[in-house]
Amino acid sequence: xxxxxxxxxxxxxxxxxxxxxxxxxxxxxxxxxxxxxxxxxxxxxxxxxxxxxxxxxxxxxxxxxxxxxxxxxxxxxxxxxxxxxxxxxxxxxxxxxxxxxxxxxxxxxxxxxxxxxxxxxxxxxxxxxxxxxxxxxxxxxxxxxxxxxxxxxxxxxxxxxxxxxxxxxxxxxxxxxxxxxxxxxxxxxxxxxxxxxxxxxxxxxxxxxxxxxxxxxxxxxxxxxxxxxxxxxxxxxxxxxxxxxxxxxxxxxxxxxxxxxxxxxxxxxxxxxxxxxxxxxxxxxxxxxxxxxxxxxxxxxxxxxxxxxxxxxxxxxxxxxx
Amino acid sequence: xxxxxxxxxxxxxxxxxxxxxxxxxxxxxxxxxxxxxxxxxxxxxxxxxxxxxxxxxxxxxxxxxxxxxxxxxxxxxxxxxxxxxxxxxxxxxxxxxxxxxxxxxxxxxxxxxxxxxxxxxxxxxxxxxxxxxxxxxxxxxxxxxxxxxxx
Ligand code: B12
Ligand SMILES: Nc1nc2c(ncn2[C@@H]2O[C@H](COP(=O)(O)OP(=O)(O)O)[C@@H](O)[C@H]2O)c(=O)[nH]1
Ligand SMILES: [Mg+2]
Numbered sequence: 041x042x043x044x045x046x047x048x049x050x051x052x053x054x055x056x057x058x059x060x061x062x063x064x065x066x067x068x069x070x071x072x073x074x075x076x077x078x079x080x081x082x083x084x085x086x087x088x089x090x091x092x093x094x095x096x097x098x099x100x101x102x103x104x105x106x107x108x109x110x111x112x113x114x115x116x117x118x119x120x121x122x123x124x125x126x127x128x129x130x131x132x133x134x135x136x137x138x139x140x141x142x143x144x145x146x147x148x149x150x151x152x153x154x155x156x157x158x159x160x161x162x163x164x165x166x167x168x169x170x171x172x173x174x175x176x177x178x179x180x181x182x183x184x185x186x187x188x189x190x191x192x193x194x195x196x197x198x199x200x201x202x203x204x205x206x207x208x209x210x211x212x213x214x215x216x217x218x219x220x221x222x223x224x225x226x227x228x229x230x231x232x233x234x235x236x237x238x239x240x241x242x243x244x245x246x247x248x249x250x251x252x253x254x255x256x257x258x259x260x261x262x263x264x265x266x267x268x269x270x271x272x273x274x275x276x277x278x279x280x281x282x283x284x285x286x287x288x289x290x291x292x293x294x295x296x297x298x299x300x301x302x303x304x305x306x307x308x309x310x311x312x313x314x315x316x317x318x319x320x321x322x323x324x325x326x327x328x329x330x331x332x333x334x335x336x337x338x339x340x341x342x343x344x345x346x347x348x349x350x351x352x353x354x355x356x357x358x359x360x361x362x
Numbered sequence: 363x364x365x366x367x368x369x370x371x372x373x374x375x376x377x378x379x380x381x382x383x384x385x386x387x388x389x390x391x392x393x394x395x396x397x398x399x400x401x402x403x404x405x406x407x408x409x410x411x412x413x414x415x416x417x418x419x420x421x422x423x424x425x426x427x428x429x430x431x432x433x434x435x436x437x438x439x440x441x442x443x444x445x446x447x448x449x450x451x452x453x454x455x456x457x458x459x460x461x462x463x464x465x466x467x468x469x470x471x472x473x474x475x476x477x478x479x480x481x482x483x484x485x486x487x488x489x490x491x492x493x494x495x496x497x498x499x500x501x502x503x504x505x506x507x508x509x510x511x512x513x
Binding site: 059060062063064066067071129130133134135136137138139141142143145148149154155156157159 | 408414428429430
């Protein structure tokens with residue numbers, strides 16, 4: 041069987057609801073950009089209409105616990121839910137401990153739920169590419185809600201959040217008047233801000249502070265014309281505020297569907313797939329070439345800029361040859 | 363026994379090839395120290411480790427292995443219920459047509475139970491006090507063996 045045929049076979053099974061096949065398909069996407077591209081060409085001709093929800097916030101803020109509650113809510117409505125849970129790879133050992141699932145295991149055996157843990161991996165651009173491509177696959181397979189969890193640090197996480205239709209930023213009491221929380225970058229990208237752990241005594245103070253920041257326009261500053269960012273309180277542990285959160289997420293979906301933002305996001309996603317794969321291929325080749333090439337040197341009389349351009353040209357030539 | 367040089371050799375081997383391990387606590391058993399220690403050791407050796415948390419049913423473990431598409435499943439049991447739990451886990455895997463994912467087990471397992479567990483299909487059993495190096499080495503070799511069979 042040719043590579044393409046075997047990919048078609050796995051995809052066919054996954055489309056019929058075979059979770060083992062879907063599991064394997066996601067591994068293919070993670071491990072081989074060439075095969076991932078074949079998968080994409082098989083599915084690109086139609087789109088499923090999924091709602092991609094990005095959930096971001098610092099570690100420990102309760103994202104996974106909150107997602108588990110959202111899954112229950114969506115399950116009751118008869119929806120199909122996919123979760124992409126991103127955790128960092130250790131730069132030292134290159135290993136990863138993926139623990140988001142712990143909070144969602146009650147859904148492990150639900151027929152309409154599929155949860156996948158994804159390590160960020162060392163390769164530059166690698167995760168962003170596989171993450172975005174996984175979204176494309178879940179969309180095609182008819183998942184209604186695709187929830188992406190990430191800590192929102194670094195370009196990779198921001199890229200992934202950019203393809204979400206709705207971005208939920210989760211924070212907790214106690215961080216409130218710490219200006220770092222606002223500076224973290226992610227505080228600007230939210231459509232919805234959630235103060236989780238509102239069962240804690242300091243919650244009211246933090247809520248007041250965040251509410252003030254929202255009024256000042258310090259939250260949700262970037263390109264949110266037409267949508268006034270919201271602030272909500274939840275307790276994922278107690279199951280409080282989940283309905284309100286889900287309702288607000290739906291309200292935001294209505295908003296993006298009624299403007300042209302829904303299709304814009306899909307276009308962004310597809311553009312990103314091309315850009316990220318290009319980046320991945322190029323950077324991997326660059327590393328290989330720089331390592332193997334004796335020509336990459338900077339002599340006293342060399343021009344640094346010219347030397348860099350020469351290296352780029354060499355990388356392009358090598359890629360051309362493949 | 364692993365000296366520093368052996369460990370470095372092993373870690374070199376792990377890098378570059380992706381090994382995805384599921385570490386699962388099976389049954390009504392809150393002893394999670396061993397499982398966490400093992401999960402961390404495998405991670406520090408360079409593997410991608412998914413930890414399920416405590417009190418998992420065999421059904422949950424099998425579904426998790428399927429969705430995460432792991433190379434190998436490591437189970438931790440200190441409750442004494444290892445025989446029925448492992449029987450159920452492995453028969454569920456076989457029902458799903460999965461016979462290429464090695465399953466290994468750690469915890470307080472009485473020595474006389476080991477042959478029975480192997481008969482059920484458990485690839486290897488690790489008892490309390492096992493050096494972490496042995497567990498890392500086994501995991502790498504088991505995945506290598508599995509892949510050389512063409513999976
Ligand atoms: C610490 C401990 C506790 C702590 C647990 C804390 C925690 N969060 O883990 C507490 C105090 C809570 C506790 C409670 C109980 N415990 Co207790 N506990 C122990 C004790 C003393 C040590 C276990 C331990 O943490 N060891 C350290 C870790 C690192 O070692 P380990 O788990 O064995 O792991 C190693 C190997 O087994 C193996 N391994 C383990 N998991 C895995 C997984 C994989 C994939 C691999 C490859 C290897 C591997 O590798 C590890 C490294 O070498 C043992 C006795 C003993 N010596 O084992 C009893 C013991 C396990 N407990 C026992 C009992 C009965 C209980 C209780 C029921 C007591 C009671 N009547 O209340 C409760 C039940 C708790 C529950 N909810 O399940 C019995 C179990 C008897 C049995 N199996 O039939 C034991 C054996 C004591 C005894 N001799 O009676 N316990
Ligand atoms: N008090 C309280 N604790 C919570 C709440 N939500 C989550 N937690 C706890 O916070 C810790 C981190 O939760 P987790 O969902 O893993 O956070 P994540 O790292 O953001 O995914 C866990 O111990 C949770 O039980 C909440 O609403 N209130
Ligand atoms: Mg999490």
